[in-house]
Amino acid sequence: MKKTSTLKAKEVYDMLHHIPEGRVTTYEDLAAALGFPRASRAIGRILHNNPNPIVVPCHRVVMSDGTIGGYAFGQARKKQILTQEGVRFFGNSMANFSRLRLTVAELR
DNA sequence: GCCATGGCTAGTA
DNA sequence: GCCATGGCTAGTA
Numbered sequence: 001m002k003k004t005s006t007l008k009a010k011e012v013y014d015m016l017h018h019i020p021e022g023r024v025t026t027y028e029d030l031a032a033a034l035g036f037p038r039a040s041r042a043i044g045r046i047l048h049n050n051p052n053p054i055v056v057p058c059h060r061v062v063m064s065d066g067t068i069g070g071y072a073f074g075q076a077r078k079k080q081i082l083t084q085e086g087v088r089f090f091g092n093s094m095a096n097f098s099r100l101r102l103t104v105a106e107l108r
Numbered sequence: 109g110c111c112a113t114g115g116c117t118a119g120t121a
Numbered sequence: 122g123c124c125a126t127g128g129c130t131a132g133t134a
Contacts, residue, residue: 070112
């Protein structure tokens with residue numbers, strides 16, 4: 001089978017701007033919204049090279065089970081930023097995760 | 109071959 | 122805990 005298209009980093013970064021403060025999405029949902037439903041791991045890899053962590057809110061992307069997920073500057077920093085935005089945690093799990101998670105439709 | 113994921117199975121307690 | 126997945130990098134030939 002020939003591969004017809006690939007995930008574009010720019011599309012991933014652009015989509016992050018659709019996430020309001022205090023809300024989150026997941027690696028899986030970003031992949032799905034871009035039409036690559038099995039590319040969650042690739043999304044994580046792309047976010048890892050985020051060239052502009054100041055303006056691109058990659059801290060709003062978490063694991064599909066509501067746990068914190070990775071961050072280039074450490075999970076503690078990621079949790080701290082999310083907490084500032086109003087997200088509450090139990091350990092590494094978010095409170096009200098299902099309420100804070102955008103739908104795939106909302107991401108687009 | 110590595111990795112900022114995710115889904116599924118085996119098998120413990 | 123295993124492994125499929127997709128994008129990337131190092132490093133062989």
